[in-house]
Amino acid sequence: MGKTDxxxxxxxxxxxxxxxxxxxxxxxxxxxxxSHQSAVNNSLLKSAETHFVVTQHGxxxxxxxxxxLVGLERAWQQxxxxxxxxxxHSAIHVYIYENMGEYKKYSGAALWSGGTxxxxxxxxxxxxxxxxxxxxxxxxxxxxxxxxEMTHIAMYMIxxxxxxxxxxxxxxxxxxYEMVKGKWFDINMVMRRDSMRYFVWRNWDNVSSNQFxxxxxxxxxxxxxxxxxxxGGSYEFFRFLAxxxxxxSLLNILRDVGRGEDFSQAFINITGEDYEQAYADWLESF
Numbered sequence: 001m002g003k004t005d006x007x008x009x010x011x012x013x014x015x016x017x018x019x020x021x022x023x024x025x026x027x028x029x030x031x032x033x034x035s036h037q038s039a040v041n042n043s044l045l046k047s048a049e050t051h052f053v054v055t056q057h058g059x060x061x062x063x064x065x066x067x068x069l070v071g072l073e074r075a076w077q078q079x080x081x082x083x084x085x086x087x088x089h090s091a092i093h094v095y096i097y098e099n100m101g102e103y104k105k106y107s108g109a110a111l112w113s114g115g116t117x118x119x120x121x122x123x124x125x126x127x128x129x130x131x132x133x134x135x136x137x138x139x140x141x142x143x144x145x146x147x148x149e150m151t152h153i154a155m156y157m158i159x160x161x162x163x164x165x166x167x168x169x170x171x172x173x174x175x176x177y178e179m180v181k182g183k184w185f186d187i188n189m190v191m192r193r194d195s196m197r198y199f200v201w202r203n204w205d206n207v208s209s210n211q212f213x214x215x216x217x218x219x220x221x222x223x224x225x226x227x228x229x230x231x232g233g234s235y236e237f238f239r240f241l242a243x244x245x246x247x248x249s250l251l252n253i254l255r256d257v258g259r260g261e262d263f264s265q266a267f268i269n270i271t272g273e274d275y276e277q278a279y280a281d282w283l284e285s286f
Contacts, residue, residue, distance in 0.1 A: 052091060052092050053091045054069070055093065057095065058097060068128065068146070072092075072126070075146045079178065093126070094125075097130065098131070099131045109127060111220060111221055114145055115146075116149070119163055147179040160258055162260065166263060173238025176238070177239055180193050196235050200229065200232045211276070236282070236286065237279065240278075253269075
């Protein structure tokens, strides 16, 4: 065997060793990350058991129920740091439905709805279908929906019995804002933000005329497209307000309403201007 052949075989052997070593390292990191995530999820699930009471409609695998509770607890921990009112509360009743058919049949939610939060005489309620009818994966949807609906629950905790005094654009804008806030590297959130902005841009004539967002209230039979425009516009307007006045200022508006102040006056008290002028400023800046 010549010197060249020996060197060639030696080089191949070294490459093989390096490759195996790198593969072992990658697998080790992957197993470590997986183990850590499993521990985090177990911790969240255990904590969720003290915050949520689950009622299921239909046959739902325990794994999916656990995934839902983990998502709810993760959303709850994000919210409660901003909302002291949420630190102590009664257990939230979560109704989980096997599919959209069961959800629409028994929850009483709007036809276009993919999740519902309520403040009832019995307490706080969440109604969530496990499976969706659209092309978005169930896990992607659950990540989005749990954060959105949990934000509504937090709002109810702030305003208590005055929840009907909060305009739809503010309530839905806040929920959409919290849902996607800060998640710039999450592809699901990026796509959600882009789609909301697209709906606003595509329907700009409607959004910019007759104060569409300020007067619109989604009804049971509203079209999904119309609701998408409303949600997208509410998010963009709320994001504008948060950048202009701060998130804490907008939460303080809710606190004033919870103490009995009219929403319009509460907005002026906190920001120094009425929300119709703020709306006009947003339209001009969009």
